[in-house]
Amino acid sequence: MKISILVNEGPYTHQASDSAYQFAKAALEKGHEVFRVFFYNDGVNNGTRLTVPPQDDRNIQKNWSELAEKHKLDLVVCIAAAQRRGILDEGEAKRHGKGEGSANIAPGFRISGLGQLIEMGIESDRLVVFGD
């Protein structure tokens, strides 16, 4: 079955990012297709490569990036929510004059618009929402 996931809460806030990750992993293990994971509002903070959690803690961002690499997942960060919170890719960093090397989007994530959320709702058999 084609499943999409919406994450509305940042990592290390309550538990939504963890629940969403565990759900995505379990769905893939059961042989389902995760069509897309869309990160909205504070959820975009899942997609910064600059997170450095303590070594004995889970690294939520890295977990997402590794899962994306393993299963070719489409991890999409909402552009307006990302810009407000300082999540930039190369193109956006340049466009806003933020200087070289300031792009901080994590591996496996890409920045796009709300159309991607609508599309995944249409294209998927199921849409599951995690948030605050």
Add this chain to the structure above:
Amino acid sequence: MLHTVNKSPFQTNSLASCLKHAQKGDAILLLEDGVYGALKGTIASGDIWSKRVELRFYVMSADVAARGLQKSQLIEGLNMIDAGGFVDLVVAHKTSQAWL
């Protein structure tokens, strides 16, 4: 329909709202802090107890354990599930509503 509740009933009204709107035969999944709603002997337990026949209740077992709770402290007859069980619930129901 599948309803997910991830906040404690002692913190928000999401469980009460969910139970008011859920239709006969719907599934309710308590996860994260929502598992506090599954405790017996609280002011919130009666709501679940009175709906235990017309609705089906599921509780994320890892979230119960993470809060130091025992199954014996929960309302009888709730189904304990893991992340795989959550996926199965999503697949089994055409729509899901997160009561955030």
